[in-house]
Amino acid sequence: MIFWVYFSYALTAGYFMLIAFFYVGLLAIIYRTKKSETIVKTSVLNTFSIVIAARNEEHFIGKCLASIINQNFDQTKFEIIVINDHSTDKTLALVNQFKIQHSAFQISIIDLANFENINNKKQAITKGINDAIFDYIILTDADCVRGNLWLQSINDFINISASKLIYAPVEFKAKNIFEKLQALEFAGLVGVGAAAMELKNPNMCSAANLIFEKQVFFEVNGYTDNEHIMTGDDEFLMHKIFKKYPNQVKFLFDKNAIVETGANGTLAQLTEQRKRWVSKSTKYENRYITLILVMAYFYNVSMVLNVFIDLQLAFNQLLFKMFIEGLFLFTMLKFYNKKTFILLLPIAEIFHIIYVIIIGIWANFATYKWKERTHH
Numbered sequence: 001m002i003f004w005v006y007f008s009y010a011l012t013a014g015y016f017m018l019i020a021f022f023y024v025g026l027l028a029i030i031y032r033t034k035k036s037e038t039i040v041k042t043s044v045l046n047t048f049s050i051v052i053a054a055r056n057e058e059h060f061i062g063k064c065l066a067s068i069i070n071q072n073f074d075q076t077k078f079e080i081i082v083i084n085d086h087s088t089d090k091t092l093a094l095v096n097q098f099k100i101q102h103s104a105f106q107i108s109i110i111d112l113a114n115f116e117n118i119n120n121k122k123q124a125i126t127k128g129i130n131d132a133i134f135d136y137i138i139l140t141d142a143d144c145v146r147g148n149l150w151l152q153s154i155n156d157f158i159n160i161s162a163s164k165l166i167y168a169p170v171e172f173k174a175k176n177i178f179e180k181l182q183a184l185e186f187a188g189l190v191g192v193g194a195a196a197m198e199l200k201n202p203n204m205c206s207a208a209n210l211i212f213e214k215q216v217f218f219e220v221n222g223y224t225d226n227e228h229i230m231t232g233d234d235e236f237l238m239h240k241i242f243k244k245y246p247n248q249v250k251f252l253f254d255k256n257a258i259v260e261t262g263a264n265g266t267l268a269q270l271t272e273q274r275k276r277w278v279s280k281s282t283k284y285e286n287r288y289i290t291l292i293l294v295m296a297y298f299y300n301v302s303m304v305l306n307v308f309i310d311l312q313l314a315f316n317q318l319l320f321k322m323f324i325e326g327l328f329l330f331t332m333l334k335f336y337n338k339k340t341f342i343l344l345l346p347i348a349e350i351f352h353i354i355y356v357i358i359i360g361i362w363a364n365f366a367t368y369k370w371k372e373r374t375h376h
Contacts, residue, residue: 005313008306011299012317018292019324025195026331032198033253042159048078048151049132049214053124054142055085058094060262061142065098069105073151079106081128082142085121086112091142122223122233129217137214139207139234140259144170149256154211157252164216164248165241167197168209168257171336179263181348182270184329184341186263191332194251202242202249203289207234209259216241255335274359300353322349 050068054061061082068080084092092111099107110127112118118127129137136158140146157166169190172183193204220240223233242249264270303321306314326345333339 005310008302008310008313008317011295011302012320014295015299016320016324018295019328021199022192022195023324023328023331025197025199026191026328029194029198029251029253030331036160039160041156044155044159045074045077046136046155046158047134048136048138048154048211049081049129049134050078050138050140051081051083051125051128051132052140052142053083053085053121053128054087054091054095056087056089056091057142058087058090061091061094062098063145064140064142065095065102065107067145067147067150069102070148071151072148073155075105077134078151079108079132079134081108081110081132083110083124083128084112085124125233126222129214129222132214135214137212137217139210141208141261144208144259144261146259147256150259153254153256154252157250157254157257158211161250162248163211163250164245165210165212165238166250166252167193167205167238168211168252168259169194169254169335170206170208171258171260172263173260174263174341177344177347178267179265180341180344181351182263183336183338184333184344184348185352187332187336187338187341188325188329191328194253197238197242197249197251200246201288202238203235203292205234205238208261209257210234210238212237212241216245220244253335255337258336271355271359274355297356300356303353304357318349322346325349 052061052064057064065080065082068078069075071078082095084095092109095107095109099109108131110124110131112124112127115127118124125139138154154166154168157163170186171190172179172186174180174183189204190206193202193206196203197205217237220237220243223237238249264273299317299321303314303317306317322345326342329345330339330342333341
């Protein structure tokens with residue numbers, strides 16, 4: 001019993017120090033960002049190829065494309081490449097219609113129905129990058145929208161930082177409590193990914209808002225070695241580029257660079273998304289990421305077990321968790337102008353503990369559905 005108490009507190013201390021470590025990284029990003037504001041911005045305009053892989057996105061693709069062409073940026077300096085991944089709805093027709101209606105913009109369509117040798121998202125993105133004509137690639141999702149200073153913000157950051165890869169912020173739109181709980185958690189995930197990147201120990205990012213040099217993609221051989229893994233078109237690439245350019249992989253902490261996407265509408269959708277995210281947890285080359293995930297998993301398990309073994313101990317563990325995560329999350333919520341979401345933290349903590357325990361095991365053995373396809 002004494003051993004278990006010591007073990008539980010050791011897990012608690014380890015988790016507390018881990019989040020505190022990330023919080024230091026987050027503060028370092030904020031400091032770097034404020035410092036960069038004093039740097040005189042150059043007038044250099046870089047060129048961007050915006051690559052969007054879309055499957056059955058008829059409800060979102062129009063808004064996504066409209067938010068891109070609405071940029072306060074020279075329209076000759078960017079192109080849009082939409083990859084239609086065997087959509088069975090009106091996605092392809094809507095993109096074609098949009099292209100005709102906005103012929104002044106450089107919009108191209110790659111229909112995967114015409115390519116028998118392209119079987120997954122990574123191959124599709126590689127095709128899009130091969131066809132891209134500009135220096136920088138921006139990966140984003142078909143259900144994302146952004147403000148009209150998005151490209152300018154990315155451009156300015158490239159000029160200041162000379163980054164080879166940039167992870168820019170993603171935000172969940174939320175209306176009801178279920179969606180707000182997801183937005184709260186996702187703000188934390190973005191923050192952790194950003195902080196870890198700043199501390200030279202990158203762990204996660206998102207292809208919903210990922211920018212990198214086209215040349216660097218080929219320097220690191222793109223998705224070679226992980227092409228067979230259905231997920232990870234963002235994180236595996238980030239790790240490869242970081243390995244080659246550890247000082248030129250950065251997070252862009254600018255509200256103008258945010259892209260918004262919708263939270264999951266149902267518990268079933270949330271479950272499938274988290275199973276997909278967790279499915280790659282044992283496939284990272286850098287084992288420290290897997291170790292962190294395992295430690296966090298057992299920390300959550302210990303809290304649940306202590307509800308039955310030592311209720312006071314479970315309560316103490318939860319308080320430590322809420323304190324350090326609350327501090328971290330509030331800083332991120334302030335960035336997203338969603339400070340009031342912190343009031344949902346007590347509910348979010350219980351929800352988070354339960355789903356981490358269930359999904360952590362389930363995702364590594366079960367199949368998951370993604371875009372009406374079942375993956376193993």
